[in-house]
């Protein structure tokens with residue numbers, strides 16, 4: 001009998017995974033897309049705890065859970081004992097105690113997961129922590145880029161917009177640099193974040209050389225001082241306009257994690273442009289989350 005306790009396979013930041021593990025998960029996601037299925041997880045249970053609103057991440061995790069025959073234990077923050085003041089830790093410990101096998105959590109606090117990963121014996125899958133990290137979005141973004149280019153080495157990637165409030169930007173900047181891409185940032189000065197270690201460029205200068213233009217949603221809900229630009233002003237100065245798209249390389253791709261503020265980060269008419277991968281990103285999200293759940297629940301391929 002193996003008496004050594006296995007550490008749970010948390011998925012809180014791609015920084016905790018090796019490049020080999022990340023590449024393995026990208027390839028696994030693409031195999032699922034081609035129709036391969038891992039062994040199913042009949043009898044395993046997952047709770048999805050969303051303390052911030054979500055359309056894509058939540059439904060995509062739920063879809064991945066269904067594909068893998070994992071049972072979802074419905075958890076609704078608004079009708080849970082969180083409203084009686086129960087802490088996040090006690091909530092998660094309760095779900096562990098009743099036998100839930102893994103937790104998908106989105107929470108507005110940066111790094112909310114530190115205490116959980118130290119103390120829980122079931123995996124925590126981070127569905128986004130405040131302005132911290134969004135590793136499942138990042139993995140699906142990697143799947144989308146890799147599907148297009150079959151490499152990351154030497155790709156010119158521009159991450160554009162509300163960088164400082166964006167967990168998508170933080171996760172992607174870090175992992176794309178590790179994978180050998182040239183990553184630059186384009187943002188208004190007040191939304192710049194030096195800690196991401198990117199070179200600041202003007203969107204008009206990078207368009208002709210860019211392989212991937214990754215737009216970020218303006219995070220109104222995190223702007224405590226209110227908005228500093230009108231929609232029109234932001235779009236004209238920093239957005240992907242109909243005029244700017246003409247200056248991109250013909251094979252370059254446009255990404256956005258969505259939800260999109262139409263005609264702010266990107267002209268509404270470009271969302272389904274032939275170079276846009278915005279909806280394919282969502283499709284890939286289901287396969288990426290299958291790979292994340294498969295890793296967390298300890299399945300062998």
Ligand code: NCD
Nearest residue numbers: 056057128134217257258259
């Ligand atoms: C992102 C998020 O919630 O961080 N959306 C998503 O998960 N697809 C991006 C955003 O809200 O701007």
